[in-house]
Amino acid sequence: MGQRHVRKMLRKMAGGQPVEVEQVATLRSLALMAAVAEQFGYAYADTRQRHRNGPQMFFVPDPHPQARERAERNRVRYPDAATGGALPPVPADVLELFKARISYDLEGWHTDKQRTMLLYLVLTVLCVILGVRLGLGGTSPTVAATVAAVAWAALMAVTLFLVSVRRRKRARFAAILEAAGFTQTTEQSGRERYLPLTYQ
Structure with missing residues (x-):
């Protein structure tokens, strides 16, 4: 392929x-x-x-x-x-x-902060929808809210874990590139890259 x-x-x-x-x-x-x-x-x-x-x-x-x-x-x-x-x-x-x-x-196209905020927003909306559906399905409001809150907390913990994994991966890639003689540069957008010395 x-x-x-x-x-x-x-x-x-x-x-x-x-x-x-x-x-x-x-x-x-x-x-x-x-x-x-x-x-x-x-x-x-x-x-x-x-x-x-x-x-x-x-x-x-x-x-x-x-x-x-x-x-x-x-x-x-x-x-x-x-x-x-x-x-x-x-x-x-x-x-x-x-x-x-x-x-x-x-x-490098999205910073950790941007990714985290986007995930927080999406997961919060999903958990609110979950709570509303449980409430409409006959579950008591207290139980529905509790289930939604527990789900939100668990998903937030997973999100933080994934962000830490991404940071470690980027650090490993950066170490490989620096060892090979690449130079870190920051574009006008704020995006970080590693480029060879001969890059034009």
Whole structure:
């Protein structure tokens, strides 16, 4: 499945223009696409989360001489990569690095505070609806309110746990990227990213 997306991406890159891909289901497939794109003269630019169609990933032509030379070599070695032939091998450490970059970019579109407030709002509304339905179903108002309150407290505890898990994941991704020489930067929107020193 991942290779099919890679070949489709390579066909788009034949024109030498910026490329975007979407409807890719797994993180491994996204990382594989980014790693192979790098072998054919493109640089990974960003990944955005589209709720209906999944992640949307962006690539741009890499203007650096080393990237141009690498792309030329690989076009000679793998002339049929876009149409079913062999693809360049991707080392495991390169794949893991792209997984960290893509994951960090995807997680960065909303801050912990924004995610938590949204979850609080949604869960509060759901618990109110639960209490109202129990009350309309014949349950005493006191019991209905108690059940709704207990459900709300339990869901809030789960939400806080999930936020802490997300923070630990981001810290792990950040450590991987910093060890690889990436630099943290903050966009005008306040979103944090890790970019290579050669990023333009």
